Amino acid sequence: MNPVIALVGRPNVGKSTLFNRLTRSRDALVADLPGLTRDRHYGEGRVGERPFLVIDTGGFEPVAKEGIMHEMAKQTKQAVVEADVVIFIVDGRQGLAPHDKTITDFLRKSGRSVLLVVNKSEGMKYTSVTADFYELGMGDPYVISAAHGDGVADLVEESLNIAFAQRPDQEEITDPAGSGIKLAIVGRPNVGKSTLVNTLLGEERVIALICQVQPAIRLKFRLNVRASITR
């Protein structure tokens, strides 16, 4: 089983930009709008001979009690459960936000290995871009620019080292060649496709209230099933 890295953080901090860089794709929608990624979104990445699975998540909005923001928070929590390592992204241009603290508290309770990562740090000094974030009590942050790629390779290397150190009994898999059955769920809008997917997976993988399920969900379904069954 390949290591799983979840990307978590407030909306607009650059999670989807990093996801696209790690998977060398444009699968995740990137925009200057909070809340664009509503579902979990799986992709495969690779550093040298080391493959891994990466999960992009909707922006974490821990205070929402209902509605789409609440659903997004649920999806993020599920991604954390599935992850070996969580990359917790904060915005170096905006500085510390109150929600960063709430997310920190949640991640601490989750018991997962967490790497605090300050994004959007291109052209900035380490000491000035990180100063705000020591308050979170997560040690020295990593500093990256998801948009430009600075620091990303080191971050992934470290994430994979941590993931494998946590399960020394497992051999590192270097050939992820896709196997397994590929299944497409097809039908008119609103006939129950999302509900069926959720039932098959035994969890609320697809937020059923989104009428237009994004094509990416169909494309990544194979990965999701594998992740759910083998873990």
Ligand code: GDP
């Ligand atoms: P998400 O909501 O956390 O998934 O954030 P997105 O990946 O959609 O990015 C939100 C905005 O931040 C977009 O306008 C991106 O172009 C911008 N962005 C992402 N990474 C960087 C970065 O490294 N540097 C700068 N300056 N902007 C970035």
Ligand code: MG
């Ligand atoms: Mg996003």
